[in-house]
Amino acid sequence: MIRINVDAGHGSYTSGKRTPPMPVNVDFDGDGVVDVKKGNTIKEHFANVKVAMLLVEELKRCGFAVTKTGFDDADAGDDTDVLISSRQKTVKNAACDYSVSIHFNAYGDGQSFNSAQGASVYIHSSYPKDSRKLATKVLNQLMAGTKQKNLGVLTANLGMCNCKLMNTKAAILVETAFMTNQNEAINMMGKKKFWEEAAIEIAKGLCEYTGVTYVKKPAETKPATLYRVHAGSYTTESEANKAAEQLKKKGFKELFVYSAKVSGKTVYRVQLGIYSSKENADKMLARAKAAGFTKAFTLKS
């Protein structure tokens, strides 16, 4: 079995190593909840762990054995910044064939955004072994996804690229995007979609290099859409109860009143029914309107 080490650069408490203050609210997964408020920063280690954790899942699914350094689970908030020498020792002791270290790049003083952008993959200048081939495969995959500037395969004396000390056949360090570039910080480092994409692409590069067939994540079966038909929405509970009474008298059954928060305000809704078919929901909606509840509406979920 081929063993790959996945390394997440830095730690939760490493100074610097974060975006400049974000110019907008950041919502990682598009669920409408603000994850990082405008003016706050995203730590590099946080994004490194997000990509690294997803990469671990990808690699395991493809049949690789995986070792982790710099992080232990999806929680990036409790990782100390492990010494490079200690990370190298872990890789060596686990007899890893390859190592991939995940980072986000920075340019300038780190206090403000600038135009430096793109993705690159580092290999060791003195002990690269087969790393260039692996780096090229991974970089090509990264370039096939979200459009980014190709900064190429670069050489440096980086600890997590040192095949000699880690006793690996190849080792690369991926600079996924620039955290000091406004666009890349907002749309790549700050987006779950990009973390997933990067993890898939790095996994594909490793598969291609090792001759292992990439196994795609099975598509999630989406829960069916539900249509909840409401007679109306009221600012007070008594108004809603009154409407419910009227509806009962007109033959509507199984209805109920519940409260919900709409942009910070509590509203009271009268729900008439829940349907998995839009046709049946539309019928109920028409019935409510015909009964005088002209503001009747349907919520899709």
Ligand SMILES: [Zn+2]
């Ligand atoms: Zn880094």
